[in-house]
Amino acid sequence: MKQLVYSVIDKHRDEFLELAELLFHTPELGYKEQQTKHIIQTFLKNHDIEVEKEYFETGFQVTVGNAHKPHIGLIAELDAIPTIGHCCANPLDNAAHSCGHSTQVVMMIAALLTLKELIDTNQLHGRVTLFFCPAEEFIDIEYRKKLIANKSIYAIGGKQNMIIDHLFDNIDCCVHAHGMGKFKKYRFNVQSSLAGFVYKKYHFQGKASHAAMAPSEGINALSACNLFLQAQALLRETFLDSDMNRVHGIITNGGDVVNSIPSDVVYEAYIRSFSTKALMTLNEKLSNAAIHCAKAIGAQCNIEEIKGYFPFNQDILLSNVVYQNMLSFVSPCEIQTDEKSIASGDIGDLSLFKPTIQFGYTGFKGTMHGNNLEVSEPNFVYSITAKVIAASVIDLLANSKCLDDICSSFTPQMSIEDYKKYVTRSCYEIDDLN
Ligand SMILES: [Zn+2]
Numbered sequence: 001m002k003q004l005v006y007s008v009i010d011k012h013r014d015e016f017l018e019l020a021e022l023l024f025h026t027p028e029l030g031y032k033e034q035q036t037k038h039i040i041q042t043f044l045k046n047h048d049i050e051v052e053k054e055y056f057e058t059g060f061q062v063t064v065g066n067a068h069k070p071h072i073g074l075i076a077e078l079d080a081i082p083t084i085g086h087c088c089a090n091p092l093d094n095a096a097h098s099c100g101h102s103t104q105v106v107m108m109i110a111a112l113l114t115l116k117e118l119i120d121t122n123q124l125h126g127r128v129t130l131f132f133c134p135a136e137e138f139i140d141i142e143y144r145k146k147l148i149a150n151k152s153i154y155a156i157g158g159k160q161n162m163i164i165d166h167l168f169d170n171i172d173c174c175v176h177a178h179g180m181g182k183f184k185k186y187r188f189n190v191q192s193s194l195a196g197f198v199y200k201k202y203h204f205q206g207k208a209s210h211a212a213m214a215p216s217e218g219i220n221a222l223s224a225c226n227l228f229l230q231a232q233a234l235l236r237e238t239f240l241d242s243d244m245n246r247v248h249g250i251i252t253n254g255g256d257v258v259n260s261i262p263s264d265v266v267y268e269a270y271i272r273s274f275s276t277k278a279l280m281t282l283n284e285k286l287s288n289a290a291i292h293c294a295k296a297i298g299a300q301c302n303i304e305e306i307k308g309y310f311p312f313n314q315d316i317l318l319s320n321v322v323y324q325n326m327l328s329f330v331s332p333c334e335i336q337t338d339e340k341s342i343a344s345g346d347i348g349d350l351s352l353f354k355p356t357i358q359f360g361y362t363g364f365k366g367t368m369h370g371n372n373l374e375v376s377e378p379n380f381v382y383s384i385t386a387k388v389i390a391a392s393v394i395d396l397l398a399n400s401k402c403l404d405d406i407c408s409s410f411t412p413q414m415s416i417e418d419y420k421k422y423v424t425r426s427c428y429e430i431d432d433l434n
């Protein structure tokens with residue numbers, strides 16, 4: 001059956017490459033992927049695949065097969081990221097596919113079309129849904145806040161909204177793949193973990209006065225921020241190495257004029273960790289530090305917080321299914337199995353609720369998120385990787401014990417209701433000490 005799948009992918013190779021070119025040259029930011037959506041839906045329609053459901057501006061899904069179980073989810077991300085100087089950057093907002101999401105779309109469609117042939121001819125039983133997810137990159141925050149305000153979305157990340165709307169509830173497990181840049185030592189990776197993060201905006205408020213004539217009449221917000229940065233640095237010794245915590249920020253407003261005591265200072269930061277518990281604890285420690293440091297100077301600190309993404313814990317059994325299929329194309333020493341990436345993705349949130357994996361593939365030149373990222377090995381990216389995905393889905397659908405083991409060993413980390421509360425309690429203010 002797998003050989004048949006491989007030959008179908010090879011047969012359609014030119015068509016997939018044409019689609020890949022078109023998508024790579026149509027980069028759009030999250031929740032604005034209208035042309036991308038149109039291109040994909042037209043391609044799918046030409047292959048007798050109808051859109052099942054649309055949501056959150058540009059997201060949608062298609063399904064092949066009609067049995068209720070087993071039901072496998074495939075994930076493709078639609079959005080691009082601003083990348084000044086990229087050869088294919090959109091002149092409007094510099095959006096470019098420098099994170100390689102357009103390649104995910106093509107390989108997932110290639111896998112889906114071949115699986116459709118097997119299911120339509122009764123060689124394989126089950127159901128496969130391909131989710132085209134908008135807005136994975138955590139960017140363009142002000143635009144997305146407006147979408148939240150007018151109730152078009154609940155949260156910043158595409159999959160966060162899809163989780164809240166129960167779109168993955170009927171899926172047994174989810175398979176996703178993400179580019180990992182150029183080929184160095186490894187062709188693929190499996191079981192790599194991603195950090196989780198929270199975005200913070202600390203707004204220190206003091207009182208302006210003449211900086212030379214009357215500093216005693218002012219309250220220096222920059223001093224409050226400075227004290228907080230000292231506390232942040234001193235707290236670093238409480239970080240556990242194994243959590244790989246990171247706090248990194250910038251001062252986006254440091255005062256208005258040099259000869260006035262700064263009354264408004266803004267420090268924006270990301271807090272990252274591989275441990276959800278450590279992430280929450282550290283977040284709280286820093287909030288306390290900011291409030292108390294402000295108070296020590298006589299200032300106040302309002303804190304705006306937007307929940308980022310959860311740490312990503314990949315499903316080991318599901319990773320192993322994909323790993324075994326990679327071995328048809330590469331040797332074990334070409335598959336990385338232990339990477340800890342400090343990057344984050346909303347796929348981490350999905351892993352709270354379903355057995356989920358995101359394996360990595362190479363085949364690019366340039367740097368991820370860099371202005372020189374391009375596909376350099378189209379056969380590897382679009383054909384080999386699509387074959388690995390399709391073969392893995394065949395294993396999951398054809399071998400019920402394999403999927404049963406995956407599902408029975410998985411425990412959801414929280415309820416969707418609690419998740420919604422956590423993610424949408426996005427902005428709050430702390431303006432006083434008790
Ligand atoms: Zn990215």
Ligand SMILES: [Zn+2]
Nearest residue numbers: 099101136178
């Ligand atoms: Zn990405």
